[in-house]
Amino acid sequence: AQSVTQPDIHITVSEGASLELRCNYSYGATPYLFWYVQSPGQGLQLLLKYFSGDTLVQGIKGFEAEFKRSQSSFNLRKPSVHWSDAAEYFCVVGGYNNNDMRFGAGTRLTVKP
Amino acid sequence: NAGVTQTPKFQVLKTGQSMTLQCAQDMNHEYMSWYRQDPGMGLRLIHYSVGAGITDQGEVPNGYNVSRSTTEDFPLRLLSAAPSQTSVYFCASSLQLTVRTGELFFGEGSRLTVL
16 A cells, blocks of 8 residues: 655754755555645645656755655755745655545644744 | 635534535636645545546545536535544645646645534
């Protein structure tokens, strides 16, 4: 069965520091992978996605993620965090269809001034 | 740019009451879905639809009904609310069922409390 694990429930970083959010998945085939962000009181917004090809994926707001098949991971990174990045981040694994998507439990990011 | 609109944003119910969460999208999307978000569990799929007149169950469908009479609207009904249905509900839509045709767009959520 497919599943996705986000090991860190809550992370605090200083503004300007680098960020890495971890995501590990279990899936029977090559998965489709996504990162979504949920700002306070808002719906979820797609940051980036991986279907195939180049394993380093660029997204919006300066985020990137790297697919590592050998480690079953899809970690999200940003070189310099801004206060507006404070939000909850969800890693999502799925197959061909939208109804196959499985969401991780989320990592809440706090940004210190 | 309305996108996906959910109403109401907040609702408090008593056990056994019924209610409908409304969802409307103005992007002519075929695929629509409902999720619930609970602490520490991420989002779980309740029901989904691939077009008017077509609905199917997701991961956690018990206690919920849906219908899709138009492309734009996809209401979620709770016939007899239970405290276990206290959650934040999200409606999402996409151009089609297949992920490669476009991303999922989410509404802002509806927070439901059942006493």
